[in-house]
Amino acid sequence: MSVSTTEANPPPLEALRHPGRWVAGAAAILLAFVVLESILGNSRLQWDVVGEYLFDEGIMKGLRLTIILTFAVTAVGMLLGTLIATARMSKNPVLAWLAWFYVWVFRSVPLLVQLLLWFNIAYLYPKIEIGLPFLPPLIEGDANKLISATTAAFLGLTLHEAAYAAEIVRGGILSVDPGQTEAGDALGMSRARILRRIVLPQAMRSIVPAAGNLLIGTLKGTAIVSVIAVDELLYAAQFIYNRTFEVVPLLVVATLWYMFMTAVLSVLQYFVERYYGRGATRSTTASPWAQAKAVFLRARGVFTTPTGGKA
Amino acid sequence: MSTTTIPAAGTARADGRSMVEIRELHKSYGDLHVLQGLSLDVAEGEVVCLIGASGSGKSTLLRCINRLETWDAGSIAVNGDLIGYRSSERGGVPVLKELKAREVRKQRAEIGMVFQHFNLFPHLTVMENLVEAPVNVAGVPRREAVATAEQLLAMVGLAEKAKSYPRHLSGGQQQRVAIARALAMKPRLMLFDEPTSALDPELVKEVLHAMKQLAETGMTMVVVTHEMTFAREVAGRVAFVDGGQIVEVGPPEQVLDNPTHPRAQAFLSRLV
Ligand SMILES: Nc1ncnc2c1ncn2[C@@H]1O[C@H](COP(=O)(O)OP(=O)(O)O)[C@@H](O)[C@H]1O
Ligand SMILES: [Mg+2]
Numbered sequence: 208m209s210v211s212t213t214e215a216n217p218p219p220l221e222a223l224r225h226p227g228r229w230v231a232g233a234a235a236i237l238l239a240f241v242v243l244e245s246i247l248g249n250s251r252l253q254w255d256v257v258g259e260y261l262f263d264e265g266i267m268k269g270l271r272l273t274i275i276l277t278f279a280v281t282a283v284g285m286l287l288g289t290l291i292a293t294a295r296m297s298k299n300p301v302l303a304w305l306a307w308f309y310v311w312v313f314r315s316v317p318l319l320v321q322l323l324l325w326f327n328i329a330y331l332y333p334k335i336e337i338g339l340p341f342l343p344p345l346i347e348g349d350a351n352k353l354i355s356a357t358t359a360a361f362l363g364l365t366l367h368e369a370a371y372a373a374e375i376v377r378g379g380i381l382s383v384d385p386g387q388t389e390a391g392d393a394l395g396m397s398r399a400r401i402l403r404r405i406v407l408p409q410a411m412r413s414i415v416p417a418a419g420n421l422l423i424g425t426l427k428g429t430a431i432v433s434v435i436a437v438d439e440l441l442y443a444a445q446f447i448y449n450r451t452f453e454v455v456p457l458l459v460v461a462t463l464w465y466m467f468m469t470a471v472l473s474v475l476q477y478f479v480e481r482y483y484g485r486g487a488t489r490s491t492t493a494s495p496w497a498q499a500k501a502v503f504l505r506a507r508g509v510f511t512t513p514t515g516g517k518a
Numbered sequence: 519m520s521t522t523t524i525p526a527a528g529t530a531r532a533d534g535r536s537m538v539e540i541r542e543l544h545k546s547y548g549d550l551h552v553l554q555g556l557s558l559d560v561a562e563g564e565v566v567c568l569i570g571a572s573g574s575g576k577s578t579l580l581r582c583i584n585r586l587e588t589w590d591a592g593s594i595a596v597n598g599d600l601i602g603y604r605s606s607e608r609g610g611v612p613v614l615k616e617l618k619a620r621e622v623r624k625q626r627a628e629i630g631m632v633f634q635h636f637n638l639f640p641h642l643t644v645m646e647n648l649v650e651a652p653v654n655v656a657g658v659p660r661r662e663a664v665a666t667a668e669q670l671l672a673m674v675g676l677a678e679k680a681k682s683y684p685r686h687l688s689g690g691q692q693q694r695v696a697i698a699r700a701l702a703m704k705p706r707l708m709l710f711d712e713p714t715s716a717l718d719p720e721l722v723k724e725v726l727h728a729m730k731q732l733a734e735t736g737m738t739m740v741v742v743t744h745e746m747t748f749a750r751e752v753a754g755r756v757a758f759v760d761g762g763q764i765v766e767v768g769p770p771e772q773v774l775d776n777p778t779h780p781r782a783q784a785f786l787s788r789l790v
Binding site for chain 1: 584619620624625626627628629630631637638639640641650651655656700703
């Protein structure tokens with residue numbers, strides 16, 4: 208039986224047009240243009256001042272500390288968070304309970320309060336000694352010297368981050384089919400190896416987007432440590448405008464850098480997500496560039512496959 | 519040889535020594551007494567099919583054999599070695615002492631298991647699925663593990679799929695990879711838990727074919743299945759599980775065609 212067409216070969220296919228999309232797109236572009244015009248065209252923003260301070264030496268130093276702090280906090284926080292997540296899921300009830308307690312404490316104390324507490328730790332513990340009980344201390348010293356403002360910032364941000372990272376990692380691990388652990392067990396693999404090689408790489412698919420958000424949150428969270436006089440990006444900007452009174456242009460300088468760094472991190476996140484998504488779907492996902500090209504070509508009536516390859 | 523009934527200590531075939539010896543196994547989940555003093559012997563090179571109603575404890579039994587589950591009383595030995603325990607004594611009385619996790623892992627590595635839902639590692643290619651455990655658990659050199667994996671993939675008819683990811687394969691192909699993955703550890707015993715239940719009907723045959731081939735190489739196999747044709751053709755014996763015990767065991771034609779136990783009669787009449 209053949210398809211009931213009059214011709215021998217079925218006629219070519221014509222895709223449905225979407226005029227509504229073009230109208231909505233044009234309206235959105237117009238709106239964006241109006242907003243942008245009002246910002247860029249505002250002479251009170253003093254774009255010349257922004258340009259003057261964008262690569263200022265003090266701003267650069269602040270930017271460097273912001274980047275270092277962000278990556279140090281994220282690295283140590285994620286590591287600590289992974290440990291806390293595994294403790295939370297361990298069969299040892301003491302470990303599980305302690306992990307729960309940690310997450311509860313550090314999610315309930317506001318970051319700002321925690322930073323101020325670390326900054327004022329010398330009030331609680333004027334002298335700090337680190338070592339094993341009943342043995343001479345390995346490190347000892349004046350709390351004010353040991354815990355500088357930067358150390359306090361690092362400690363506060365990291366402990367805060369670890370609590371959130373623990374929940375993200377735990378959620379990721381729970382999202383992996385228990386059959387995966389079982390298969391590893393049946394092959395004689397160790398629990399640590401199963402976690403590292405089998406479960407975590409799959410958990411990454413749900414961990415990465417959440418961790419990406421956390422990382423960007425941390426980047427901007429570092430601005431809060433300006434309250435304890437840590438010389439990061441925002442503090443550097445404040446340091447300058449306290450002298451010159453060019454408040455708004457310097458806030459714009461800091462904002463531009465935060466936006467730039469967030470853009471870089473978003474691109475990074477995209478590639479990491481793609482890496483951990485391998486083997487996850489039946490079709491290989493096309494890059495956003497290929498997707499955009501496919502949309503454009505489709506609009507012009509050129510046929511491409513849904514994944515962006517040439518038909 | 520006659521069909522053994524309660525309490526069915528399965529009589530192993532006279533020609534082989536026992537590969538699996540299960541004695542008086544008891545297991546409860548809370549108040550649910552799943553295994554109630556179950557005993558079974560499987561001879562070396564023998565294929566035993568386990569049949570029985572859903573929830574009768576077939577999976578639990580299978581998972582006990584490689585210690586994925588613990589049990590409350592009784593013993594299991596594979597190839598003469600107690601699983602999960604070693605013989606000891608306390609105050610002159612013999613006891614079984616639980617093994618450390620590391621020792622249990624060594625025992626598991628010698629028992630292959632195939633799951634209903636394949637449980638392949640989706641983020642690893644077929645080849646990586648096959649060499650992961652041989653290299654990292656058994657310490658086989660990678661080059662050697664890859665060569666073995668290639669042979670096994672050829673055996674299950676998937677030589678050209680080594681670089682594919684599991685999700686790009688059909689269910690039948692995935693299950694054949696899972697069989698090859700278990701075989702890559704060179705097990706002495708293979709356990710199958712409803713290996714074809716998750717497959718579309720037209721894909722069942724290729725998996726059963728691979729299993730039949732494996733049985734012909736002399737592999738000892740314990741298979742939970744509803745595929746009566748497979749049981750008839752391949753199994754040396756069929757064991758019917760009910761109420762946490764094996765209530766009937768014997769050659770397939772005997773158990774499947776002339777069951778003596780009323781529960782087995784009822785179960786099999788419903789299947790036809
Ligand atoms: N982890 C578990 N916790 C509680 N009950 C379980 C668990 N696993 C299995 N069971 C119960 O034990 C019984 C036997 O299960 P199972 O061995 O899977 O049966 P079968 O494989 O024969 O269908 C069922 O009633 C099931 O609900
Ligand atoms: Mg089952």
